[in-house]
Amino acid sequence: MKADVGVERVTLAEISEDLGVSLSTISKVLNGRSDVSASTRERIERVLHERGYVRRGGGRSEARADLIELVLHELDEIWSMEVIGGVEEAAKEHGLSVVLTVSGDRHAPDPDWIDGVIRRRPVGVVLVFSDLAPEHRERLRSRAIPFVIVDPAGDPTPEVPSVGSANWSGGLAATRHLIELGHRRVATITGPEDMMCSLARVDGYRSAMNSAGLPIDPAWIRFGDFHVTGGRNHASELLALPADERPTAIFAGSDLQALGVMDAARAAGLAVPGDLSIVGYDDVPISRWVTPPLTTVHQPLRRMGEEAARLVIRLATEADAARGGGAAGERNASTPRMDLATSLVVRESTAPPPTTV
Amino acid sequence: MKADVGVERVTLAEISEDLGVSLSTISKVLNGRSDVSASTRERIERVLHERGYVRRGGGRSEARADLIELVLHELDEIWSMEVIGGVEEAAKEHGLSVVLTVSGDRHAPDPDWIDGVIRRRPVGVVLVFSDLAPEHRERLRSRAIPFVIVDPAGDPTPEVPSVGSANWSGGLAATRHLIELGHRRVATITGPEDMMCSLARVDGYRSAMNSAGLPIDPAWIRFGDFHVTGGRNHASELLALPADERPTAIFAGSDLQALGVMDAARAAGLAVPGDLSIVGYDDVPISRWVTPPLTTVHQPLRRMGEEAARLVIRLATEADAARGGGAAGERNASTPRMDLATSLVVRESTAPPPTTV
Structure with missing residues (x-):
């Protein structure tokens, strides 16, 4: 976690020199292009991580796509719809479209997934009920792609912004x-x-x-x-x-x-x-x-989806503003966590106990 | 429908000359960029339509993104999940991601939606239970972006490929x-x-x-x-x-x-x-x-989603092959329509009638 507040920012030129790898190769890796050998890619990713590199905003080619990535580990029809609907709603408010990925595995999306995300360069990633491998988190961090976990299970991962309920x-x-x-x-x-x-x-x-x-x-x-x-x-x-x-x-x-x-x-x-x-x-x-x-x-599953999407958009905006202004990439000291209220809905399956008891 | 079999293909250069508009402006319109005035855009779209222009495959900038667009008019939890799951599955088989849009309106996605699709340049579009306005169909056609309707209502729109059930x-x-x-x-x-x-x-x-x-x-x-x-x-x-x-x-x-x-x-x-x-x-x-x-x-809702996604991928591949080979852009003479079989599932809500009747 060397990217923390106050550390001087490393530049791609420095990384290029240290590794003896061309800037264009590093740029390909940053953009998720596939025409770089696995070993070179590995080496570059490691140094990006060690140096706490965070991508700066900048020219047109650096702009984020109008996309939010949404990952569910399964389409559990009982409530996935609600969360998806909330994320869609908040995305639409901001003129964004939603890329939906069903990971099939609770603990990690498909390995190809992260490459796709990096190529697409979305505003951010919303994960439902799942988590990312540390190396995937790291790759998103270095590209300044924020992510938020919708966490109805109430088991927030430390250091990851999340939205749950009470x-x-x-x-x-x-x-x-x-x-x-x-x-x-x-x-x-x-x-x-x-x-x-x-x-x-x-x-x-x-x-x-x-x-x-x-x-x-x-x-x-x-x-x-x-x-x-x-x-x-x-x-x-x-x-x-x-x-x-x-x-x-x-x-x-x-x-x-x-x-x-x-x-x-x-x-x-x-x-x-x-x-x-x-x-x-x-x-x-x-x-x-x-x-x-x-x-x-x-x-409030729908609202949990909405709030998660809004949070990831806010994190992206803050990151872009910090980088655009040339300031050192400071991180929020506290990890956002939001628990939305639950409420009792009284219908007809409850009544006083039988008097004979 | 001047793009039909045998019509000689119009080029962008010809359109540029006829309209007195630069090639780069036409290219911006083709790519869904917003920095063209509405009236110019309108004029260019009209001519693209009248001349039956269909985009050719070609250089890197023309390549399709690894995306399928999926549009539902609402997230009806009862069965949207099944269709989404099927589209996801087929997309994944082909290394594609799914952009999900909830249109909120059965008869037409949001007007901004079509601009987003054209900018993203997906492999194709799968619409569930909804239809596209004729001008939107036309804009997809001129960009060689195929679309398929998942049509559980059994009311296929003429000339649009669709997947239904029996x-x-x-x-x-x-x-x-x-x-x-x-x-x-x-x-x-x-x-x-x-x-x-x-x-x-x-x-x-x-x-x-x-x-x-x-x-x-x-x-x-x-x-x-x-x-x-x-x-x-x-x-x-x-x-x-x-x-x-x-x-x-x-x-x-x-x-x-x-x-x-x-x-x-x-x-x-x-x-x-x-x-x-x-x-x-x-x-x-x-x-x-x-x-x-x-x-x-x-x-078979899930399979309907799968088949629709496969069909749109096939249509895109065929279109790219035809254009890549320099052949005149022929259209299939018949519009694909597929009805998948339904089947009775016998559980416990049926029995012989009461004998007293």
């Missing part, structure tokens, strides 16, 4: 709602144990129970998979508990899991919400269509 | 399945009356009923809106018919309408499939998750 507050609000309706035995099925958003939602649940002075049976806390199956399986087990331990309400951690809980309730002959109240999470469109319509925690 | 066969298969189960009174709720796919599906339904020798009560044919509400409202009316006219099965025309029919059945105290069988259309993911899982007609 998972803990969402878990708290969902559980409080059930307690206010009169439920005492509330269970939760959250997502996988290795996702921070799962933990944050469970902690919100715990805080709501604790501050209401309600005991939590350890059997009531379940880690699911955020899919219908996880909800169905865990709910079947919960509903098979002895009558005096069986929850009268389940906070399901995702709308898909809530659908699974509904199935399990039907299979057990329980009415929703008469015998069992259910709260989902996400507020995807189907949550309105199911019977009964689902009480759920609204996750 | 709606009539889908309606036939859905209705036959119900008839084979023993149903005699089968109703259908199709989509809006002004969409060809609605009509094709109803005609498939009629053919199945007719060839089984079953009468059709006119009250059994309904035009909905492809949304939950349309299904719910029409089904409520159908289920309120006198007992001897009431259908024992409904072919719902879309999965969302099928969800609405399920709601109406529940409200009427009818069991699905015990009292009422339901068939959807599309096979979107939620059709598997509802209770009971929905028997439906699979629409």
Whole structure:
């Protein structure tokens, strides 16, 4: 991280001299052209990195294309659309188009991807739910291409600007709602144990129970998979508990899991919400269509996409202004992180507990 | 359409001379640059059109970017994802990236959009469910940028290559399945009356009923809106018919309408499939998750996206080969149109009719 505040800027001429490589070859590498041998490219990239080189703005050939790159690791139809719609909206406001890449791998886009991005020279990159390999981050940094992570999982990578949402507050609000309706035995099925958003939602649940002075049976806390199956399986087990331990309400951690809980309730002959109240999470469109319509925690996915795109545009503008003015390329001391508010949407899957309990 | 087979190709030099405009100005217009007055641009576009000019391949500056443009008029989460996924897949196979534009308007992308496309010079354009204004088509044609319409509505625009699916066969298969189960009174709720796919599906339904020798009560044919509400409202009316006219099965025309029919059945105290069988259309993911899982007609949306992208790549390759070889720019005599097969997916929302009927 030698590019930090105050370090004098290295020039391409210096790099050219040190490496004994022509300026035009370095320029080809900077522009992502393929007509440079792999080993030369490797050598140049390494020195760009070591010297903390950051591309300056300048002539016409240096101008950014009117593009934002958006990378998702999969097209999960449940909510990718919302995020894509938000990024599109913010891009359009700024006269930009969106290049969409489906990486197929959560942890790294295709290796060819980074070359394409560097050739296209976009305003910036928005990554959803994924991260970049350190060498890819470095290559974007040296070309002054900012990137922002949309991080609904609540697990921000240090040093990377990101936009998330308030998972803990969402878990708290969902559980409080059930307690206010009169439920005492509330269970939760959250997502996988290795996702921070799962933990944050469970902690919100715990805080709501604790501050209401309600005991939590350890059997009531379940880690699911955020899919219908996880909800169905865990709910079947919960509903098979002895009558005096069986929850009268389940906070399901995702709308898909809530659908699974509904199935399990039907299979057990329980009415929703008469015998069992259910709260989902996400507020995807189907949550309105199911019977009964689902009480759920609204996750502002569209706004998360919008804010991520706006942030990356702002970072690009700041970088260009700093470089255009000839000032040393200073970096923001703090990494931007934004958590957007979640909110409870009360529909018809929640009601007071049965009086017989 | 003076560019047709056999017409001698006009050159930019001729156009420049005729208009008294410099070659570099014409070149700016061809490349979508903004530094040309609107009136000059207008004049040049008109002549390019009148003379049937088609850009030749050539030097490096003429090369296409590694991009496919994909335009949707809205991000309808129910199935846009599938089409986008298919286009992405085919693009990736060919080392191309996808620029996604949400037009917000079914009949025409944003006016700025076409300038962006011309500047980017993509391999081609895939439009989903929308169409281009004639002047936009013309501007793409003169730049040799092919475009293909993904047309699930089954209403192909003449002269435009398109990819659709077999709606009539889908309606036939859905209705036959119900008839084979023993149903005699089968109703259908199709989509809006002004969409060809609605009509094709109803005609498939009629053919199945007719060839089984079953009468059709006119009250059994309904035009909905492809949304939950349309299904719910029409089904409520159908289920309120006198007992001897009431259908024992409904072919719902879309999965969302099928969800609405399920709601109406529940409200009427009818069991699905015990009292009422339901068939959807599309096979979107939620059709598997509802209770009971929905028997439906699979629409190959992902493959439609793939085939559209492959078709546009092929058209670009052919155009470049024809131009690169110096041959007169011939057009295919026939406009490619491809209808992919639909198939019935039998799940649990269909069964023999109640024996008491």
